[in-house]
Amino acid sequence: MxxxxxxxxxxxxxxxxxxxxxxxxxxxxxxxxxxxxxxxxxxxxxxxxxxxxxxxxxxxxxxxxxxxxxxxxxxxxxPPCQPFTRDALLKTLREFDYSFQEFLISPTSLGIPNSRLRYFLIARRPPGSFSFPTSAEVVFCLDLF
Missing domain, CATH: 3.40.50.150 (Vaccinia Virus protein VP39)
Known part of the structure; x- marks a missing residue:
């Protein structure tokens, strides 16, 4: 882009x-x-x-x-914090063959003064992929970038 x-x-x-x-x-x-x-x-x-x-x-x-x-x-x-939201979203992403990565990151690591751990998910529609390796595990840091 x-x-x-x-x-x-x-x-x-x-x-x-x-x-x-x-x-x-x-x-x-x-x-x-x-x-x-x-x-x-x-x-x-x-x-x-x-x-x-x-x-x-x-x-x-x-x-x-x-x-x-x-x-x-x-x-x-x-999305709301209910656990079913994450599960349903991941199921949908897998069904449509999206590449995705999950993160649990504290906003303080991004320079934002809020220490509550937050869930982030980034996804990419096929045939694209990310410029970093993805993992099936939830990532707790931004070392990928």
Whole structure:
């Protein structure tokens, strides 16, 4: 991707748009659609990003064809902390043969003053791969980069 290109992003579990706000302040990006079921959070998201398509539903209620119509490069998401979310996501990534890597990282290691351990997952659609080796194990540091 050239530096002048904008990433087209699908935001799942969009909440009030905090992830989108952070993303757009760091790279050229546009959210083509945001998906979340919480009506209060959606009202705030719509206030923050009035020009973004907002789909008030669960991702489980979407078909593969719904995702294909959105024409996105990247999925950005902040799912709820329930364990089933991770398991269901990993199952889906494996079914569609995505490359992915899981991380458990404290924001302090990224220069953010919050010591709560956070789960991150990055995935890439085939035929692409990452510029670093992936592991089936969860990574606890960013030595890969």
């Amino acid at each position: 050239e530096s002048t290109e904008r990433l087209c992003v699908l935001e799942l579990y969009s909440g009030i748009g905090g992830m989108y706000y952070t993303l757009k302040s760091s790279v050229p990006a546009e959210v083509v659609a945001a998906v979340y079921v919480n009506t209060t959070a959606n009202e705030i998201y719509k206030h923050n990003f009035p020009n973004t398509l907002l789909l008030p539903k669960t991702i489980e209620g979407m078909m593969l064809q719904d995702f294909d119509k959105l024409n996105f490069d990247v999925i950005l998401m902040s």
